[in-house]
Amino acid sequence: MLGVSGPIAYGIVAENMPQKDMKVCFLGSYCVGKTSITQRFVKGRFDEEYISTIGAAFLSKSLFFQNIEYRFALWDTAGQERFRSLAPLTYRSAAAALIVYDITKQDSFDEVDFWLSELRREGPEGILIYVIGNKVDLEAFRVVDQDVAEKFAQTKGAFHFHTSAKTGQGVEEMFFNLCQMDFTKTSLKENGCMHHQNTVDVSNSSNSDANNGGHRDRCRCRNT
Template identity: 40%
Template structure:
């Protein structure tokens, strides 16, 4: 299927926060309760429509372990958007957001759109991070924010699509350029990845 734009996303955050589950819910509309830890990167893709224009999202889900940080950093190049994910039931994953954000801003395009996602909002009875805390962190750091649940699919679609909408607006305003270099970067990585990668079904 042809498309007007291709947006590369990267999903970042601590291990076990549900990054792979968010990706699978968005691309396949299903929840996998038992999911192996991501080793290296996983990949998914899906077509969406914004302003009557077909847009292809190519999404790289990264490992959260510190030992894979150098691999994760190499995938920031060419990214138009990022989902920075924490688990609302695990305070330490929220406390580590500043480190992830520093990494993203150091290695990615300065105009990359970042969506902060508080995952597992279906477990509100076990909440360790308030909605207001997530909202405040996002406000202080110029991020978009929402809570979501990969299990129930609440706000999953909205998170990916709202990020794309913000990227599209930056393009229309002339502050972001989805260049051929970005597209080539994605294609080259697909051809050259040598670490273990799981390819999800492409939803169109």
């Protein structure tokens, strides 16, 4: 029996369905909520008592989308500068990288460009990159302009999402979108449409605004 921790499955969950392993790394400054997002996604909870990550931590969870089981291996990296040398060990073989910033801290957003540059230089070809504005439950204290952040991500060929690890807003949608984008990219490759293109067009993809009212397919989740 599959444990349900979210919406119903999109499509039919069949036995012996294809599986796809997806390594995803979390990058970003100290105390932006990387660990809290992974905990919310995998365990469905938010811990008020913050414990900083030392080095890197690992969690896993599966999503079912388009009759494929996407098996996520989530690598949560420490945000302190002294641990930055460990980050390439997680993102060099990753299918996707989620760069998280705190919408109430401008310096955390300023660091996003550093990680984008690192991923473009050292990351694998075709890696999906997401820029995540976390802590939208603190909207009243926002200092990072939403439009600026979204346009910045788009100019860098990255997806942009807003999340709240505390309330859960946008977290499942973000991972659902990751499945959708990977499925689209794989389909394009199989149909010979991508050639040497290394990124998926994000102009029509879901973003933080679309999460609040746009059309959304559904998925089923389980912890592994």
